[in-house]
Amino acid sequence: MRYLLIPLLCLLPVFCYADEAKDMAADPVLERRMIGLAEKLRCLVCQNESLASSHSELAEDLRREVREQMQKGMNDQEIIDYLVARYGDFVLYDPPVKKTTLVLWYGPFALLLIGAGVLVYQLRKRKGQIAETELSPAEAQRAAEMLGESQEMPGQPPTKRPAKRPNKPKDLQT
């Protein structure tokens, strides 16, 4: 009996799935439009939830308000203006470009430009620091030897060892 009860108890949470906000309008098309709009709006009580998903009382009231205004035939922009007039731009998840939101909108690009500027400046400075030195004929020859060697032994550091092929597997050697 107990072994049957445990899996049955495990099934219990199935009955308490997260429910969509209550009090729906009779008209499902209007309800969908309302939810669509409410998803773009922020609930002021639980600030990181949208008006569509919040279960706070204020969100319910505001959804009721939006629903009624849609029934009155107001378009989405008029409803958004209505809410912004009362609660400010804070209700918008997509804040408008304004004097006070300039930093928000263009700040990241400004930071990117500053970063690129610093990078270019540093690279230029570094270029000036790396002195170009002429090689003497002996050094040039040594370098050529090393480079020649390293071409033959790609995996090896260029050293002055005699040119043989140590990286070739033994069983292939004739």
Next chain:
Amino acid sequence: MARFILPFVIFMILAAFLFVGLGLNPREVPSPLVGKPAPAFMLPQLYEPAKQFSPQDMQGKVWLFNVWASWCGGCEQEHPLFMELARRNVVPILGMAYKDQPENSKMWLHRGGNPYALVVTDIEGRVGIDYGVYGVPETYVIDKQGIIRHKHIGAVTMQDLDKKILPMVKELQAK
């Protein structure tokens, strides 16, 4: 040495920003209603439901409009301050019982005292929406012309009264 100064300065600037950010209250959303006329409404009074009140009735006076509810914890906190303010008769305080059943509102006022010159009832919270109420208690300072001068979100503290609200009321009353 110089190579440590620049990162240190940048760090200090960042730390200063973060420090200021810690002190900010994300629940305080600036109200677009400040500087605008107080939205008009007609609501029944708590003790005389047959009588209506409109902000128009307060024209020519500076007043505080306090949105509260019997279910609100912050309201209990600020209540003694309003009682004291009412006793000193500095400025009329009008209350709006927001999304509250009248009998509960009355019980609450009976228990803690009634500092309000008048209480109106907004049972459905519609006027609350017009005033951009999102977290009671909220307190508005409204001037003689009926313009909202200040909105305080959350429980009013002694400091808020002394530093901000009362000086403002005095200034507006002198105008």
